[in-house]
Amino acid sequence: MATGEAGPGGVRGESRPGRRLEETLRARLGRECVYVPSCRFGLYAALRHWCAPGGRVLMSPVNDDVILFVVLAAGLRPVQAPLRARDGSIDVDAVPEETWGTLSAVLTTNLYGNPDPAPALRARCDAAGIPLLEDAAHAIGSEVGGRPVGAWGDAAVFSLSKHVGAKAGGFLAVADPARREALERACEDLLAPPSPRADLAYAVRPHAEAAVRALGLRRAAWATLRLLGLTEREGIRMPLRPADLARAAKAAPDLTAYDSWVRVDLHDYRLRGGRLRLGRVARHLDRLDEVLERCREGTELLLSTPWAPPADPGRRPAGGGAQPLFRVPLLVEDRDAAIRALDRRGLPVGYLYDPPLDDYAGPGFTDPSPAPGAARWFARHALPVDPLRARRALRVLEECGARPARAPEGPGSSGG
Template identity: 70%
Template structure:
């Protein structure tokens, strides 16, 4: 990863823990952080846990990227940091955001969880900020692990110490469960028991998301915010979908992660080819720049829920949906809304994250189901976004 990004790297058990470490190091408690409203709610809770106030950025509705030109000057002057999302691997405008942050004297932190193979401005995503975080749960499918990269290598020891203070000891039961998980998942898929397995999880209270967003629980959240900065009060939110997010990795976990990371270039090549095919479909909004090896390609469909249902009938699960935007989800109690919330709402409502590794199957199902492309967003011109929009 150091060779790939050109920066000093620190391994962590998860990207979310890496972002928390970075926020605590670079941001004073009570600060205001610009972030995307179309993002995983776990990241929203990580920002709150760091004792910070999320400020939702305006978005380009065709790409889901931050629209830096639409951030009011009055808002820029109140910010203490900017956190990018690089949604589905499509890069946020890091060169412009870097220039803004330099002018204001505030840090740029890059969340590159979806963007391990993406680039912008001729440089890898993750090479612009004071720090960036990467997830190995995504492109490598390791389901664990991440990296924190830093521009200043002299900070590595201090950040490692901060990481170590947050880690919990490795447990034999957790390592055994991790080692057996790929075989259990393969068996469930092979026996076509996915729906039955999810029903059992719901019955046992093990499925933490009844819908796209996890329950906010505003009363509990207000009490947790009062205790911030601290990770423990937010544990029930931050751990969702990854209960081992702060566990010290054992030998089996590290061995499997390293083995999968060795295959990353082959995986990125497959994602790049699948992205090309999806961007050629009638539901895509391709840009004019180079195609990226996207983690997911956000197809823009008229009726997203109907498209999800059509795919589910063919045993294709749609994940990484971020609807409603975070300002609608959390309200003004916990975040500042963007100046114009409609572009983010439009994107969240119409974006269908498609796995490039299943490009042909997904396009065949959508075509057979008669899924229509989304209408143009209100006031839209040509496809926008960094270097030309989705995939650009």
């Protein structure tokens, strides 16, 4: 592990670009921020800071499996929450009353940019004397209760790989400025040393991806990766490897013991950034407001369609309009057929989280939701559409005859 005495390229050597990034987000949130190489890295640091090993963390079962492994790596027990079928957000009222007294923290997801009910969760956490941690990877620019997502919790983690499109970087934002220094030191100790080779690969990657798209080779490239065994997922979820996971638990809390799970899709998740990487991240961040405005336009269009989830006035921004969602989860009856139709038209669908984490990991590694039906229904029917490609996606859905799915009512409805 790195120490606080960072050499060239370390935190002290990269302080100017790193500090500039932190100041940019601090201006947006009104909170102290620590730049981190990824959202998952920042989440691990937050969990270790606020939660003693052996604690229990309430979280959403419709989430990236990487987040489950981050919680396990921190030496904590994931507790899956009941969800609302209409949008996949945590159903606060459906959490059993006896569960609140057993928790060490609550972790929101803000799935696709739809905010979880942070005001209600904040009140429950205050009553229980536990921290609220916000995963805002999908939700930079979203708000709830008149405040930005990320401004409700004791801490919040953001990704710059989503709206910003930087393919690297994130932030850990904290409510109490006095905690910033300790968190920065903790992150420093967890960072892997800088890698000129990784920085070069990071610089070349956008050009390689653009060439693949221009030549129409995207599907051939993925087929080649699968043939060579270089993909890390089987379908949507990565292989659980329960025997290996049980062995890793003996070392927890330990990020390195869980590295083979936590690094999936982002091997540089704990890599100390060099100037080349940080400079590019900063340039992408400068364009954030432009991207969010385009997302709002696409989101408004998608939410006006028959496949849109039911409107929820309580989750709209105070100034009106739609959230600048990272993806809009349209509700489609035959979701898999729609995915195939979109893929044939060069619109691949990502960020699917099916099955829910309690069905995926089982009771050996997580406490299952007390009312799993709504999460199963949402995970099976949600079709996350990029609002920046809204018009093209809608044409495909109309042409393939996709039928809307209607969300069941009640926390235990459908799919149980």
